[in-house]
Amino acid sequence: MQKSYEVAVIGGGIIGSAIAYYLAKEQVDVAVLEEGQIGLKATSAAAGMLGAHSELENEVKAFFSFARYSQSLYSVLKEELYELSGIDLGFRKGGILKLAFSKRDKEKLAMVLAQPTVTWLEPEEVRNLEQEVAPNILGAAYIEEDINVLPARVCQAFAKGAQLYGASIVEHTKVLRIKKQQDMFQIETTKELIKAKRIVIASGVWSTPFFRQLGLQYEMIPVKGECIAVESAHFVLKHTIFHDKYYIVPRNNGELVIGATMQENDWSEQVSLNGVETLIQKAKALFPAIGQMNIKASWSGLRPQTFNQKPFIGYHPEDNAILFATGHYRNGVLLAPATGEMIASLILRRDVKQEWVEEFQVGGLFRR
Numbered sequence: 580m581q582k583s584y585e586v587a588v589i590g591g592g593i594i595g596s597a598i599a600y601y602l603a604k605e606q607v608d609v610a611v612l613e614e615g616q617i618g619l620k621a622t623s624a625a626a627g628m629l630g631a632h633s634e635l636e637n638e639v640k641a642f643f644s645f646a647r648y649s650q651s652l653y654s655v656l657k658e659e660l661y662e663l664s665g666i667d668l669g670f671r672k673g674g675i676l677k678l679a680f681s682k683r684d685k686e687k688l689a690m691v692l693a694q695p696t697v698t699w700l701e702p703e704e705v706r707n708l709e710q711e712v713a714p715n716i717l718g719a720a721y722i723e724e725d726i727n728v729l730p731a732r733v734c735q736a737f738a739k740g741a742q743l744y745g746a747s748i749v750e751h752t753k754v755l756r757i758k759k760q761q762d763m764f765q766i767e768t769t770k771e772l773i774k775a776k777r778i779v780i781a782s783g784v785w786s787t788p789f790f791r792q793l794g795l796q797y798e799m800i801p802v803k804g805e806c807i808a809v810e811s812a813h814f815v816l817k818h819t820i821f822h823d824k825y826y827i828v829p830r831n832n833g834e835l836v837i838g839a840t841m842q843e844n845d846w847s848e849q850v851s852l853n854g855v856e857t858l859i860q861k862a863k864a865l866f867p868a869i870g871q872m873n874i875k876a877s878w879s880g881l882r883p884q885t886f887n888q889k890p891f892i893g894y895h896p897e898d899n900a901i902l903f904a905t906g907h908y909r910n911g912v913l914l915a916p917a918t919g920e921m922i923a924s925l926i927l928r929r930d931v932k933q934e935w936v937e938e939f940q941v942g943g944l945f946r947r
């Protein structure tokens with residue numbers, strides 16, 4: 580018999596898995612349809628910074644309040660998901676030091692420094708926190724509240740939690756086409772035909788064909804990012820160091836993740852020598868001692884970017900049975916809990932802050 584669900588989520592990255600978790604927790608009959616395995620695409624490539632302030636250069640308002648809210652949900656989820664799934668999210672406190680090397684750098688931090696939770700540190704104060712930091716800094720914005728997690732673990736925990744609440748996680752099943760007949764969606768996959776009353780597109784950078792099939796002309800732009808992980812018995816970094824979109828993130832096991840390059844419109848998923856070279860140069864400029872560490876791993880992933888660099892989280896403009904949660908670009912790990920909760924609330928017809936609905940509406944505030 581043809582399988583039928585209340586909600587089918589297309590894509591089992593951190594976004595699709597979070598949505599399934601929040602829906603299943605409310606007893607909604609939900610399935611995640613995933614082409615490969617849960618969480619192996621952009622989600623596994625992420626460094627896992629929950630840097631609500633990190634992207635705060637031009638804009639405060641809705642995006643920032645959503646990011647801060649999502650970050651706060653992690654404090655609850657780390658216990659809740661661990662108790663339910665037995666998976667440790669690798670939650671790590673310590674904060675982020677956003678370094679400034681020039682007056683221009685400091686000016687760019689103005690928005691960040693205007694937040695009551697952020698402190699400006701002089702070079703000596705930065706060195707009291709991180710002895711080996713670059714000697715030529717002008718100072719740093721210290722964001723003590725920013726945390727990091729292990730993104731693949733978070734995704735696994737959401738998926739397992741969802742499953743324990745009754746969701747179906749259907750791996751190795753690529754969705755090929757979606758059609759609406761009467762009030763049901765017919766979802767053609769590589770394995771079988773599936774029916775659902777509502778669908779959520781959470782297919783990351785691969786969402787473009789679904790926009791087309793559902794009558795919209797938006798495109799997802801891939802922004803390739805490469806990372807390397809290094810380790811050393813001698814140098815320990817306690818805080819994440821960040822400058823000009825590059826960063827070094829300490830893990831609980833002593834490894835440091837150096838990230839990340841940014842190549843727009845590059846669909847390749849290999850790690851290039853140029854990418855590694857850029858990362859090493861950048862990391863040495865921030866934390867010279869890193870040159871003595873050993874490379875342990877390298878990887879890459881494709882960030883899903885929309886034309887306005889904001890995620891689309893909400894209803895299809897003409898059909899409330901179709902929802903999108905895609906285009907989370909540099910912040911999908913940070914925004915996953917709030918995205919999952921928001922999509923679940925929209926489906927369950929619960930209140931969602933109007934400023935978030937407007938900020939993330941499909942196609943942006945001024946639809947194209």
Ligand SMILES: Cc1cc2nc3c(=O)[nH]c(=O)nc-3n(C[C@H](O)[C@H](O)[C@H](O)COP(=O)(O)OP(=O)(O)OC[C@H]3O[C@@H](n4cnc5c(N)ncnc54)[C@H](O)[C@@H]3O)c2cc1C
Pocket residue numbers: 589590591592593594595612613614615616617618619620621622623624625626627628629630752753754755781782783784785786803804805806838839840879880881882883904905906907908909910911912913914
């Ligand atoms: C190098 C790098 C570093 C990053 N660092 C951070 C960070 O520190 N903090 C942060 O918040 N964010 C970070 N990000 C961004 C974050 O990784 C993404 O925003 C997030 O993973 C997007 O999640 P997603 O679920 O939308 O996409 P994905 O994880 O790519 O998941 C989409 C899923 O959909 C599936 N799919 C696609 N098409 C189909 C189909 N037709 N049928 C079925 N399944 C399909 C795919 O197989 C995939 O599993 C980083 C990204 C990169 C690349």
